[in-house]
Amino acid sequence: MLLLKTYHEIAQPIRLLKRTCEAMRSGALLGIIDREGEDDDHGIGKKIVIKEAGTAGLTLVGEYDFVKADNVDYFLVFRAK
Numbered sequence: 001m002l003l004l005k006t007y008h009e010i011a012q013p014i015r016l017l018k019r020t021c022e023a024m025r026s027g028a029l030l031g032i033i034d035r036e037g038e039d040d041d042h043g044i045g046k047k048i049v050i051k052e053a054g055t056a057g058l059t060l061v062g063e064y065d066f067v068k069a070d071n072v073d074y075f076l077v078f079r080a081k
Contacts, residue, residue: 002031005073008044017056021080030058030078037072046074057081 001020010016020030032053037043050060053076062077 001028002033004033005035005042007032007034007049008037008042013049013052014056017053017058021057024080026080028080029061032076032078033073035073043072046076049076053078 001024007013017030024030030053032049034046034049035041035043036045038045046063053060057080058078059081060076061079062075064075064077065073066075
């Protein structure tokens with residue numbers, strides 16, 4: 001599953017991630033691509049995403065910065081615990 005530049009718009013991200021985790025098949029991955037920033041600039045810090053995903057039962061298995069040359073976007077990959 002891939003959430004592409006939408007995570008910062010989700011009103012209850014932990015709830016969504018918990019439900020997503022429950023729906024994922026064994027070994028499935030969740031990718032989140034978003035923009036480093038804050039609500040007012042359509043972004044969210046990757047540290048916040050990692051923390052919320054952990055709370056929802058996901059483990060970070062990969063982190064990439066090849067999304068764009070400006071290094072503003074990040075790509076995080078999670079697996080259910």
